[in-house]
Amino acid sequence: MDISAAKNTLTDYLKEKKLRPTRERFLLLEEIMKTNGHFDADTLHASLISKGLKASRATVYNTLDLLAECGLISKYRFGESQSRYEKAFGRPRHDHLICLECGDIIEFVNDKLERIQQEVCQEKKFKIQNSTLQIFGVCSKCQSKKKS
Numbered sequence: 001m002d003i004s005a006a007k008n009t010l011t012d013y014l015k016e017k018k019l020r021p022t023r024e025r026f027l028l029l030e031e032i033m034k035t036n037g038h039f040d041a042d043t044l045h046a047s048l049i050s051k052g053l054k055a056s057r058a059t060v061y062n063t064l065d066l067l068a069e070c071g072l073i074s075k076y077r078f079g080e081s082q083s084r085y086e087k088a089f090g091r092p093r094h095d096h097l098i099c100l101e102c103g104d105i106i107e108f109v110n111d112k113l114e115r116i117q118q119e120v121c122q123e124k125k126f127k128i129q130n131s132t133l134q135i136f137g138v139c140s141k142c143q144s145k146k147k148s
Ligand SMILES: [Zn+2]
Pocket: 099, 100, 101, 102, 103, 104, 138, 139, 140, 141, 142
């Protein structure tokens, strides 16, 4: 999905929800398109401000919720107080390993896990929208740091 397709998705969703298609919302979407990896709302807000873009914290928070609702971004809880987000368009579903020492988030895809999820959902007639398996632990870098 490219930026114009993503914008169309947001436009349609805002129309459906009878919300205003404000400039800030689309600027935010453009910024997110440029990101790689996982970010939280405050970090995104700070980077917008540093680029001279005007968006209040409240706008950032509610736009992120809107983008998650219409499937353009994924919202995760990685056991922190803040939610984490990442762009979802054009990205395959994947799972996460989260290092409790350095906070690193490692992504992985495993075909067997994919199949198990599909099986479970089919069995329960459940329509999957978004999911992530989260494994908390200590990454290899932090493990070797401890040893030395
Ligand atoms: Zn680590």
